[in-house]
Amino acid sequence: MMRRRNTATKEAVMAVLTNSGRAMSQDAIMKQMDVDANRATIYRILNRFCEDEVVHKIVADDGKQYFAVCVKCDDVTVPRDHFHFRCTKCETIECLPANVEYSVPEKYTVQQMNCILIGICKDCS
Amino acid sequence: MMRRRNTATKEAVMAVLTNSGRAMSQDAIMKQMDVDANRATIYRILNRFCEDEVVHKIVADDGKQYFAVCVKCDDVTVPRDHFHFRCTKCETIECLPANVEYSVPEKYTVQQMNCILIGICKDCS
DNA sequence: TTAAGTGCAAAATCTTTGCAAATGT
DNA sequence: ACATTTGCAAAGATTTTGCACTTAA
Secondary structure: OOOOOOOOOHHHHHHHHHHHEEEEEHHHHHHHHOOOOOOHHHHHHHHHHHHHOOOEEEEEOOOOEEEEOHHHOOOOOOOOOOEEEEEEOOOOOEEEEEOOOOOOOOOOOEEEEEEEEEEEEEHHH | OOOOOOOHHHHHHHHHHHOOOOOOOHHHHHHHHHOOOOOOHHHHHHHHHHHHHOOOOEEEOOOOEEEEHHHHHHHOOOOOOOEEEEOOOOEEEEEEEOOOEOOOOOOOOOEEEEEEEEOOOHHHH
């Protein structure tokens, strides 16, 4: 296992994610950061966060990756086991409290999920 | 509303989708087709199918678009209201019979969904 | 000191688009 | 006839990678 270092960029990425409380794209994160950083670096930081399981990644129906810190990241049996919601008006993506309840046919094993509901959020309705 | 025409390419795309019974990427569809066609054309055909609601599109966690004809396409209240399953071994994506049961907080409206379970399918387990 | 992190530029993917030519009805 | 469909090539967008340089510990 790799020994992580603390860097300003890493802190900045985490700060942005933490206080947005939402799932954000690399692009959106970069725009909000108070320190300059390279795109590739941000992706690398985000991917390291995912490896370390302090952030989870979801892929939205636009094909883009979004990253979120989530209290629910701890203590789950299946990664990303909750619904995400993308609002088509404000274009924000957030983690919903509800866990995904699923049932699969015989002999299927679920290891992961990526579930997004799309519509209008409370702030836009 | 646009008047659709029948073309060999369109038929070929539909034939491939129908008898695969799975969700396929443009790439995979093209490889299976018995007539030559341009990539862009295939995308355009697929998007027309989606408009006409004879095919539905899902975006998998690899960020790619997959297209499927599905009996469940008829008569649904919310588009793509069933789970999809991606097998990490055989890399196929299929529609599962189970509908997605969800609950959202107050004032949220769901118009669409994109839900994928990832794991090992019956054929690979 | 030295492994981990970064910047830059380039590559790799996937998807869409503009336009002129071809074709179904 | 003429609106729809197609091919081609180019553009767009997002994400990853190789490599040399920098930096945290």
